[in-house]
Amino acid sequence: MVDFEEHREELLECIRDLLTRKQYAALRDQLTQLEAADIAALLGDLDEDQLPLLFRLLPKEPAAEVFVELDPDEQELLIQGFSNTELKEVLDELYVDDAADLVEEMPANVVKRILRHADPETRKSINEILKYPEDSAGSLMTTELLDLKRTMTVQDAFKRIRRTASDMEIISVCYVTDEGRHLLGVVTIRDLLLAEEDDIIGDIMDPNVIFVNTLEDKEEVAQAFSKYDFFVLPVVDAEGRLVGIVTFDDAIDVMEEEATEDIEKMAAMLPSDKPYLKTGVWETWKARIPWLLLLMVSATFTGQIIAGFESALAAVAILTAYIPMLMDTGGNCGGQASVTVIRGISLDEIEFADLPKVVWKEIRVGVICGATLSAANFLKIMFIDRLVFHNPITITIAAVICITMLLTVICAKIIGCILPLLAKKLGFDPAVMSSPFITTLVDAVSLLIYFNFARALLGI
Amino acid sequence: MVDFEEHREELLECIRDLLTRKQYAALRDQLTQLEAADIAALLGDLDEDQLPLLFRLLPKEPAAEVFVELDPDEQELLIQGFSNTELKEVLDELYVDDAADLVEEMPANVVKRILRHADPETRKSINEILKYPEDSAGSLMTTELLDLKRTMTVQDAFKRIRRTASDMEIISVCYVTDEGRHLLGVVTIRDLLLAEEDDIIGDIMDPNVIFVNTLEDKEEVAQAFSKYDFFVLPVVDAEGRLVGIVTFDDAIDVMEEEATEDIEKMAAMLPSDKPYLKTGVWETWKARIPWLLLLMVSATFTGQIIAGFESALAAVAILTAYIPMLMDTGGNCGGQASVTVIRGISLDEIEFADLPKVVWKEIRVGVICGATLSAANFLKIMFIDRLVFHNPITITIAAVICITMLLTVICAKIIGCILPLLAKKLGFDPAVMSSPFITTLVDAVSLLIYFNFARALLGI
Numbered sequence: 001m002v003d004f005e006e007h008r009e010e011l012l013e014c015i016r017d018l019l020t021r022k023q024y025a026a027l028r029d030q031l032t033q034l035e036a037a038d039i040a041a042l043l044g045d046l047d048e049d050q051l052p053l054l055f056r057l058l059p060k061e062p063a064a065e066v067f068v069e070l071d072p073d074e075q076e077l078l079i080q081g082f083s084n085t086e087l088k089e090v091l092d093e094l095y096v097d098d099a100a101d102l103v104e105e106m107p108a109n110v111v112k113r114i115l116r117h118a119d120p121e122t123r124k125s126i127n128e129i130l131k132y133p134e135d136s137a138g139s140l141m142t143t144e145l146l147d148l149k150r151t152m153t154v155q156d157a158f159k160r161i162r163r164t165a166s167d168m169e170i171i172s173v174c175y176v177t178d179e180g181r182h183l184l185g186v187v188t189i190r191d192l193l194l195a196e197e198d199d200i201i202g203d204i205m206d207p208n209v210i211f212v213n214t215l216e217d218k219e220e221v222a223q224a225f226s227k228y229d230f231f232v233l234p235v236v237d238a239e240g241r242l243v244g245i246v247t248f249d250d251a252i253d254v255m256e257e258e259a260t261e262d263i264e265k266m267a268a269m270l271p272s273d274k275p276y277l278k279t280g281v282w283e284t285w286k287a288r289i290p291w292l293l294l295l296m297v298s299a300t301f302t303g304q305i306i307a308g309f310e311s312a313l314a315a316v317a318i319l320t321a322y323i324p325m326l327m328d329t330g331g332n333c334g335g336q337a338s339v340t341v342i343r344g345i346s347l348d349e350i351e352f353a354d355l356p357k358v359v360w361k362e363i364r365v366g367v368i369c370g371a372t373l374s375a376a377n378f379l380k381i382m383f384i385d386r387l388v389f390h391n392p393i394t395i396t397i398a399a400v401i402c403i404t405m406l407l408t409v410i411c412a413k414i415i416g417c418i419l420p421l422l423a424k425k426l427g428f429d430p431a432v433m434s435s436p437f438i439t440t441l442v443d444a445v446s447l448l449i450y451f452n453f454a455r456a457l458l459g460i
Numbered sequence: 461m462v463d464f465e466e467h468r469e470e471l472l473e474c475i476r477d478l479l480t481r482k483q484y485a486a487l488r489d490q491l492t493q494l495e496a497a498d499i500a501a502l503l504g505d506l507d508e509d510q511l512p513l514l515f516r517l518l519p520k521e522p523a524a525e526v527f528v529e530l531d532p533d534e535q536e537l538l539i540q541g542f543s544n545t546e547l548k549e550v551l552d553e554l555y556v557d558d559a560a561d562l563v564e565e566m567p568a569n570v571v572k573r574i575l576r577h578a579d580p581e582t583r584k585s586i587n588e589i590l591k592y593p594e595d596s597a598g599s600l601m602t603t604e605l606l607d608l609k610r611t612m613t614v615q616d617a618f619k620r621i622r623r624t625a626s627d628m629e630i631i632s633v634c635y636v637t638d639e640g641r642h643l644l645g646v647v648t649i650r651d652l653l654l655a656e657e658d659d660i661i662g663d664i665m666d667p668n669v670i671f672v673n674t675l676e677d678k679e680e681v682a683q684a685f686s687k688y689d690f691f692v693l694p695v696v697d698a699e700g701r702l703v704g705i706v707t708f709d710d711a712i713d714v715m716e717e718e719a720t721e722d723i724e725k726m727a728a729m730l731p732s733d734k735p736y737l738k739t740g741v742w743e744t745w746k747a748r749i750p751w752l753l754l755l756m757v758s759a760t761f762t763g764q765i766i767a768g769f770e771s772a773l774a775a776v777a778i779l780t781a782y783i784p785m786l787m788d789t790g791g792n793c794g795g796q797a798s799v800t801v802i803r804g805i806s807l808d809e810i811e812f813a814d815l816p817k818v819v820w821k822e823i824r825v826g827v828i829c830g831a832t833l834s835a836a837n838f839l840k841i842m843f844i845d846r847l848v849f850h851n852p853i854t855i856t857i858a859a860v861i862c863i864t865m866l867l868t869v870i871c872a873k874i875i876g877c878i879l880p881l882l883a884k885k886l887g888f889d890p891a892v893m894s895s896p897f898i899t900t901l902v903d904a905v906s907l908l909i910y911f912n913f914a915r916a917l918l919g920i
Contacts, residue, residue, distance in 0.1 A: 158653070165650050172632035172649060189632060189649055190625050193618070208493050226716060227497050229709035231691045248708050249689035255712065256686060259719035260803055263726070267799035267895060268792050276804040277814065281824045288796050288825070289832055295792055296833055297840060299785035304849060307781040320780055321767040324903050325759035327784060331791075332728050332755055332896045336748050339727035343720055344736040354737065364741045365748070372749055373756055380757060389764060435727060435895055436792045443784050 028057045040069035052081045064093030072105040091118045137221045138214035141235040141244030146174040150202035154195045170232045176205045181241040211236050218254045225251040265431035302443045309451040315460040322401050330408040330442040335435030337416030342430045352425045362413040370409030374402040400453045408446040464498045488517045500529030512541045524553030532565040548577045555629050557602035560589035597681045598674035601695045601704030606634040610662035614655045630692045636665045641701040671696050678714050685711035725891035762903045769911040775920040790868040790902040795895030797876030802890045812885045822873040830869030834862040860913045868906040
């Protein structure tokens, strides 16, 4: 391949000369020998009014490639001068992501014209790209990437890298594509440096490429980064065509966002995407109030359980004093289990199929935690509450409290680990099934256990 | 994404089948198509006694990558079975930071064997890394890095890169050092590719290098990655000498670990560094029981408050039914504030100096959240509890409950935002000051407000 930059002035001279002499066939031959990016660079150097003429000399396919490489203002100039048929031809040749970029770059009136003349298929694809859901790989990717052809030599590859290096976010990983832009393999700058100059890219590339699809959830994309230790991942569309790359810095942002979201949901808040100090008071209120209201209303049941056992409480008034401790401990135990499971789900360590294993583990942990807490509680009641605070406590009352504690802890652990997994299975966000929600549920359970044991053992 | 998880069962089936039929060549082909992390996952699913056989089928380089991804007990199993030559081969292929991690994980006798068979250079590097504290940049770094001299030409640099590329984790960023190994500048492979062959490194390097110190906390290091979007950072010792580099994949691991630790602490657990399903029941118990015990004992105060107001509760028994709702709502509000602030501190968005701003914001959020909740609660009490459940409620009792709600919410928000910032200021971990702790505190506050208003307004 001729080194373009060396000959740039010479080529410009030649093109101007051929233009003046109206040698259009020779001009066309001259141009088509060059790479699209080089043609675009030359067109950018020439007078604006020569641009449409020269562009029209190009065969259809290279024309589209050149069009993509042009600056937005040159593209706009060309589109303004295109007949409808010409516009349609160029659009048909464009890759949809390039077309989508074009649509994003152009002013509204040009966009309207583009969308009117793109064939329905293309128009649909453009709209699709622009509408990549906010949380998809498509919305995260950059389309500036180094793609090589299988037939290139290592020397060609280096030339291409040198030419485009300054525009690329990542140059140390190159993807190999075919004419239809289908992803064929990956080559790193290390592979290129260790290869011989005349080695063929197709021979040295690694054909096993881990890629993500445009619509993949960005959380999954971030997980792939963490799992495979890549610092760039290719994004392919539904047809297996390389449309972009996602880089590690975007993945890191996603990971932090996702962790923050999980934490917010675990604390019964709607996730926000702004830093705390930049969020307005009303916005914060809006994120916090829905769960507070829901959980407050749910506490009605707990209240009604207490109301229902009013006579029992009236008979042995000291029972009331242990309600907060039982409820809080139950809530804490359930919260521990649920938060552990939620985080495990987030990090892909636990899935629904693990449910029996998880429940069995939580039962065992629940039994020993419950036993420890009950024992400690029994000692506290008998030696501190009774002897120091002179609470009117009998051994039977202490037994009621401690048995309730043991059973509540076990129930809390089971509820805490099942609900997030169940939520995941049903397609809800497991993070919502955390402490506040579990607490409300466990409250009711612990009170029912408490009062029923009190009735049975104390005969009230 | 080529979704590995989707094909996992299928792949396992296929591997088991090939193993039974002793089709080792096919098995090797099958495995080498996969990513190291996926191969490791598959090996973990198979019988332990098949592990060494399968591992030996892998070519040297992927074998080392897979080895790094295996669980410590699988690594130990393999090492126990390795001949000295095999061990040496694997060690030679490992990056030194991975080798150092291995040494940290293995039992003493295995460590001895590893160090005996590592070549002297590697052994020195491992020992270098191991002398740094567990949570420091030094423990995270690898000592294998590309250093160039200021006087080299670009051509020299490329020669050096080509010569060492196969041993390096990162080759796209090179650091420039003087004879004393002091860090002078940075040159990227992009700079080198865009430079002329006889350009001098000293002229094209960027002398402004962001670096971290060996003793820097790894959390700070991870923050630097997220802030600067670098994918590698140089590590220098106290004398400014370049001793290693930290790569983005280690930073990503640290971020995930830190987020998990924060979440665990927020749920009143001691942080663990093992995945949930690999943690034993007693280990889980040990991580969970200390806070449960402490919080349970703290609930004594809440209990004593209730015991102290026994006569008031006896006079208007229905008051008891609203204790859980008031306590839970207070806990939830406090938890929301504390968790938001804790996360803000973790992400460096909030610091102690912001305390007045944070408190002022939480007061306002508390007032409108409290007002909303009180209003909703008033309606619920008057129309559901009174008319549907026939609770014996007067307007005054409803007022007591709703005023308590408002004040509790405001107090909870203030307590929730102050404690984490205070903890940070005093050098404790702010994450500990989250929901469970705040809940216990807010419980007492809400009960005191409740009973005092009840006494004053109801004259009991």
